[in-house]
Amino acid sequence: AQSVSQHNHHVILSEAASLELGCNYSYGGTVNLFWYVQYPGQHLQLLLKYFSGDPLVKGIKGFEAEFIKSKFSFNLRKPSVQWSDTAEYFCAVNNDYKLSFGAGTTVTVRA
Amino acid sequence: DSGVTQTPKHLITATGQRVTLRCSPRSGDLSVYWYQQSLDQGLQFLIQYYNGEERAKGNILERFSAQQFPDLHSELNLSSLELGDSALYFCASSRGLGDTQYFGPGTRLTVL
Numbered sequence: 001a002q003s004v005s006q007h008n009h010h011v012i013l014s015e016a017a018s019l020e021l022g023c024n025y026s027y028g029g030t031v032n033l034f035w036y037v038q039y040p041g042q043h044l045q046l047l048l049k050y051f052s053g054d055p056l057v058k059g060i061k062g063f064e065a066e067f068i069k070s071k072f073s074f075n076l077r078k079p080s081v082q083w084s085d086t087a088e089y090f091c092a093v094n095n096d097y098k099l100s101f102g103a104g105t106t107v108t109v110r111a
Numbered sequence: 112d113s114g115v116t117q118t119p120k121h122l123i124t125a126t127g128q129r130v131t132l133r134c135s136p137r138s139g140d141l142s143v144y145w146y147q148q149s150l151d152q153g154l155q156f157l158i159q160y161y162n163g164e165e166r167a168k169g170n171i172l173e174r175f176s177a178q179q180f181p182d183l184h185s186e187l188n189l190s191s192l193e194l195g196d197s198a199l200y201f202c203a204s205s206r207g208l209g210d211t212q213y214f215g216p217g218t219r220l221t222v223l
Contacts, residue, residue: 043113043214045214046211046213049211094209094212097161101153
């Protein structure tokens with residue numbers, strides 16, 4: 001069965017610090033990859049996605065992610081975080097039309 | 112706002128009861144997905160419908176069932192409820208199979 005691993009359970013950082021969240025998946029075939037964000041008390045919102053083409057994808061709010069096929073990874077990055085980036089971040093893989101999610105990483109940004 | 116709507120927002124009920132959760136997909140989307148989010152299990156895929164037909168099943172209990180109607184809205188029925196069914200239930204929709212999924216605000220179910 002396909003699985004998605006997110007390396008960090010909780011990340012705490014200060015405003016203006018850089019953020020990198022790791023994501024690895026186990027499936028070896030063609031996959032579509034996503035990062036979703038869930039702000040406190042809200043629903044999941046799409047940050048960015050990778051279907052094909054340039055492995056470096058840019059999303060909303062200054063986020064980007066890099067797909068490295070050889071490492072089965074899709075890490076999320078932001079060069080300079082803001083307090084409003086405090087949220088839970090989920091990596092997901094779309095295979096057989098359904099999404100398999102990682103356990104999520106809670107990001108706390110301190111002002 | 113993703114364009115996916117879910118009702119009700121909150122639901123409090125007792126063990127043994129049955130509830131129905133409703134989802135309306137984004138305009139033009141044919142595919143509807145249901146997910147359960149709980150503290151111990153995380154986000155789990157339950158079931159998917161495409162244009163009225165069931166297409167994929169995940170970790171959905173036999174006590175749970177769903178359907179998608181001709182107008183493409185979907186309902187998730189949960190019966191013989193147990194304490195462990197307390198969770199957030201999200202609906203998502205996509206244009207077609209394998210397309211990007213957009214999530215609704217969720218229904219928070221509390222079973223007492």
